[in-house]
Amino acid sequence: MVTTASxxxxxxxxxxxxxxxxxxxxxxxxxxxxDTITLSVAAGELxxxxxxSGCGKSTMLRLVAGLDAPDSGELWVGNDPITAxxxxxxxxxxxxxxxxxxxxxxxxxAGLIARGLLHKKxxxxxxxxxxxxxxxxxxxxxxxxxxxxxxxxxxxxALINHPKVLLLDEPLGALDAFTRxxxxxxxxxxxxxxxxxMLLVTHDIDEAIYMxxxxxxxxxxPGRIERTISVTLDRPRQRNSPxxxxxxxxxxxQLHFAGNAKGETNGxxxxxxxxxxxxxxxxxxxxxxxxxxxxxxxxxxGMTGTQD
Amino acid sequence: xxxxxxxQVIIVPQTVNAPVPKSxxxxxxxxxxxxxxxLAVPVATSVALAVHLCLPNNELPLEAHLYSQFLAAVLGAxxxxxxxxxxxxxxxxxxxxxxxxFAAAILTLAGWELITGILRWLPLPYFPAPAAVLQSMVDxxxxxxxxxxxxxxxxxxxxxxxxxxxxxxxxxxGWSTRMRYWGMPLLKVVGPIPATAWIPLAMVxxxxxxxxxxxxxxxxxxxxVSMLTISGIANTRASYxxxxxxxxxxxxxxxxxxxxxxxxxxxxxxxxxxxxxxFLTLVVAETVGVKSGLxxxxxxxxxxxxxGKVFAALIIMAAFFSTIMTLLFKVRDRVLGWxxxxxxx
Numbered sequence: 190m191v192t193t194a195s196x197x198x199x200x201x202x203x204x205x206x207x208x209x210x211x212x213x214x215x216x217x218x219x220x221x222x223x224d225t226i227t228l229s230v231a232a233g234e235l236x237x238x239x240x241x242s243g244c245g246k247s248t249m250l251r252l253v254a255g256l257d258a259p260d261s262g263e264l265w266v267g268n269d270p271i272t273a274x275x276x277x278x279x280x281x282x283x284x285x286x287x288x289x290x291x292x293x294x295x296x297x298x299a300g301l302i303a304r305g306l307l308h309k310k311x312x313x314x315x316x317x318x319x320x321x322x323x324x325x326x327x328x329x330x331x332x333x334x335x336x337x338x339x340x341x342x343x344x345x346x347a348l349i350n351h352p353k354v355l356l357l358d359e360p361l362g363a364l365d366a367f368t369r370x371x372x373x374x375x376x377x378x379x380x381x382x383x384x385x386x387m388l389l390v391t392h393d394i395d396e397a398i399y400m401x402x403x404x405x406x407x408x409x410x411p412g413r414i415e416r417t418i419s420v421t422l423d424r425p426r427q428r429n430s431p432x433x434x435x436x437x438x439x440x441x442x443q444l445h446f447a448g449n450a451k452g453e454t455n456g457x458x459x460x461x462x463x464x465x466x467x468x469x470x471x472x473x474x475x476x477x478x479x480x481x482x483x484x485x486x487x488x489x490x491g492m493t494g495t496q497d
Numbered sequence: 498x499x500x501x502x503x504x505q506v507i508i509v510p511q512t513v514n515a516p517v518p519k520s521x522x523x524x525x526x527x528x529x530x531x532x533x534x535x536l537a538v539p540v541a542t543s544v545a546l547a548v549h550l551c552l553p554n555n556e557l558p559l560e561a562h563l564y565s566q567f568l569a570a571v572l573g574a575x576x577x578x579x580x581x582x583x584x585x586x587x588x589x590x591x592x593x594x595x596x597x598x599f600a601a602a603i604l605t606l607a608g609w610e611l612i613t614g615i616l617r618w619l620p621l622p623y624f625p626a627p628a629a630v631l632q633s634m635v636d637x638x639x640x641x642x643x644x645x646x647x648x649x650x651x652x653x654x655x656x657x658x659x660x661x662x663x664x665x666x667x668x669x670x671g672w673s674t675r676m677r678y679w680g681m682p683l684l685k686v687v688g689p690i691p692a693t694a695w696i697p698l699a700m701v702x703x704x705x706x707x708x709x710x711x712x713x714x715x716x717x718x719x720x721x722v723s724m725l726t727i728s729g730i731a732n733t734r735a736s737y738x739x740x741x742x743x744x745x746x747x748x749x750x751x752x753x754x755x756x757x758x759x760x761x762x763x764x765x766x767x768x769x770x771x772x773x774x775x776f777l778t779l780v781v782a783e784t785v786g787v788k789s790g791l792x793x794x795x796x797x798x799x800x801x802x803x804x805g806k807v808f809a810a811l812i813i814m815a816a817f818f819s820t821i822m823t824l825l826f827k828v829r830d831r832v833l834g835w836x837x838x839x840x841x842x
Binding site: 275276280288304 | 740744755759761
């Protein structure tokens with residue numbers, strides 16, 4: 190289902206990256222936020238990263254963006270090492286973080302102005318405003334926009350730089366369920382049009398399955414990649430197809446394990462291998478039979494967002 | 498309300514489609530409000546005229562003409578506005594808003610005259626009646642105008658100089674940690690000294706009093722503006738800066754297009770505080786050193802015991818300062834138009 194036009198995206202390699210932060214209140218103790226993470230992403234791939242809070246998802250995005258530097262390890266985009274923030278790696282947060290003193294159209298222009306390209310690329314501003322369907326709001330200020338509209342502006346603002354990698358840090362997390370589903374389609378449409386490599390951090394398992402080529406499941410304390418799952422369902426995906434639901438319950442179990450057994454090392458993974466999914470995770474732990482009762486651990490309650 | 502409603506019911510039955518009593522009542526209320534708007538200023542002015550002309554006045558009768566002419570002019574203008582407002586909706590809206598406060602101001606004048614000129618509750622040379630104040634204002638208009646002009650020049654040059662320096666120091670100290678290390682102690686030690694405390698020193702050091710007055714006003718403005726610029730810049734939301742960096746922003750973009758706009762609300766608080774201290778410093782500097790301006794005029798008139806002129810200068814000062822304040826609010830409304838829920842001046 191890959192109708193590749195031209196790929197704007199670039200491959201991304203994260204090689205043995207670790208990052209720790211001083212513990213709050215005690216600078217002598219360091220918490221390991223990321224523990225030798227290795228992940229390689231193909232050009233034009235859409236990766237979803239899920240996991241409980243504190244598993245280092247956002248830290249990883251900040252490292253890829255170049256906003257923070259790793260303690261050890263390397264990050265590469267294509268053939269270039271990541272050393273500083275750059276317009277070729279766009280970042281969209283959960284809060285759209287639009288500049289409130291600029292109108293919608295000026296917010297979208299920000300990247301062009303910052304790079305001194307406005308006079309050359311001015312027509313693109315309207316093009317991107319059309320792309321996210323906000324021409325009518327060109328001269329509105331951000332406080333007049335709804336959450337979904339503001340997030341669309343934030344997307345357009347990041348995309349106008351034609352980034353090789355787009356980093357999405359729970360971009361739809363603050364939206365209501367209906368807006369979120371519409372925005373998921375919108376992001377997919379943009380992705381399919383441009384084939385930008387995307388890293389999507391999310392709390393929403395359905396969102397991950399609905400959108401991603403691969404799902405990276407992370408565990409906290411220290412932040413590690415627990416498992417990587419390829420999603421091979423055909424696009425557009427049906428949110429209530431049996432395969433979708435099966436995959437969903439598998440991931441729930443996986444996270445249940447991750448939530449309860451943090452710090453444990455005796456590994457119990459649960460993934461049916463006969464699902465429409467092949468597991469390419471680095472995990473070398475043996476599969477085991479699913480627990481008796483369906484997963485309703487407290488950690489799940491916030492993660493089952495958009496089920497219709 | 499109930500009573501008026503009943504009246505309507507009694508009157509209306511002649512027509513077939515009788516309006517609902519409630520709407521008729523609200524109509525009467527609206528009519529009453531409109532009458533209040535129309536009559537407020539004329540009635541208040543008539544009261545003031547009556548107080549002025551009919552009650553026995555102990556002051557010089559010579560001065561009476563000008564004040565009664567003034568009141569008559571106000572009355573005439575109010576009546577003219579009452580007529581025009583029927584055909585000009587803009588004026589109608591403005592009058593609905595402004596008429597009560599105008600009426601109150603004119604009644605205050607009448608009260609002032611009652612206390613000073615007629616009842617003589619206050620010692621006379623110090624508290625002249627409004628008629629006397631108006632008379633001195635008109636008699637001495639050339640010197641008052643000249644004083645106002647000089648005050649304006651001094652205020653603007655000091656304020657602009659202070660703001661420019663404060664913005665530069667504020668942005669530098671707010672943005673760079675090294676500048677903060679060296680600049681902040683200076684600001685913390687020197688800033689809180691009231692600018693007027695430097696007057697003895699300023700007189701000695703500077704070549705002219707005018708020059709030292711500009712410096713003092715600039716100093717008075719510098720502290721609040723730079724302090725609030727620093728806090729605004731230093732408190733720029735980190736995520737705005739992060740986003741800008743991932744959009745390809747360099748250092749100058751981050752400072753001039755992210756940090757400074759984000760600090761604008763805080764900078765304007767500083768500009769208003771600075772304006773307040775600059776008024777104070779201006780008047781003190783004019784009173785003790787500079788030989789022109791409204792502050793000088795007040796102390797000069799006081800020296801001659803011409804308290805009519807003192808009050809005249811105070812009234813002009815009030816109008817002058819509040820006009821400048823209003824202008825700054827207008828600038829702020831323009832610059833910070835993007836903010837939600839701003840308080841209007």
